[in-house]
Amino acid sequence: MSVERKNWTVEQILEVYNTPLLELVNRGQEVHRANNNPSEVQVSSLISIKTGGCAEDCGYCPQSVKYNTGVEAHKLMTVDEVLGAADIAKSNGASRLCMGAAWREVRDNSDFERVLEMVKGVNAKDMEVCCTLGMLTEEQAQKLADAGLYAYNHNIDTSEDNYKKIITTRKYDDRLDTIKNVQKAKISVCSGGIIGMGESVEDRVKMLHTLSSLDEIPDSVPINALVPVAGTPMENQPLLPIWDMVRMIATTRIVMPKAVVRLSAGRTQMSLEGQALCFLAGANSIFAGDKLLTTPNPEFNEDMEMFRIFGLTPRKAFNGKGKLEHVSADHHH
């Protein structure tokens, strides 16, 4: 899939974002229909393979050692535990399994070797395997690719200007470097951000501008609503108005027409009607399963009921195209 691109400017994206709301939803839907199957939603399942004890200080995150949030640290899960979780996720309709580890960066040690085994094992189950493990070198990205990794998640979170206010232990450029390393290894990139952290509309728009200006537009773009967690610097942030989420989803869809736009964290705070508007605006992916790393998420059954009401169906792994075809079709431009 060669993603056709328009070189959006910040001003143009801002204009889209500020379109009257229902007009914007309609435009998002039109772009969505012209580029994707509007009744298909990609369902991912996210498991925390290594929880808590992270040395970074991301202001929204309950897993940082800097904040007292009551999250219990767990060391890396075993390969068998992960493969068992993959079976459950698959039987519940998930086509992608994302494995998250609260690491600052990947180190070349036995833990990484174990993650590579997990990747091989999940890939053998014909699920799209995704990891989010922190920063990666080019060599590490290549090892993950060789093990069969389909996608790598590495969010840019917010605009470059706002990033310093949220995280001090690494730089925006570190993020972009890892994304480049992932792209060099021909792994599908999943990168998005979080809104509701106290950022301005310009910050949101600039984040979308950065994503749409990458060498390759990310295949998947998660849009998260902050889930304020007690003990983090953001514990007192007011809940994001649903209208901001709808605006952000529609704008993301319009700016990156073929990307999978994921309605990610924060769904437990949204009504079914609010989520319906997000799907209308162009969202076509969710995380399913009762937990997103450490914060709550709707149960699988609730989501399947939502799909039934809305008339949506879960998308097959590899977009129904089969693994090999995907690799040749999607990764060699």
Ligand code: SF4
């Ligand atoms: S978001 Fe990731 S890198 Fe940041 S503190 Fe949490 S686990 Fe660590």
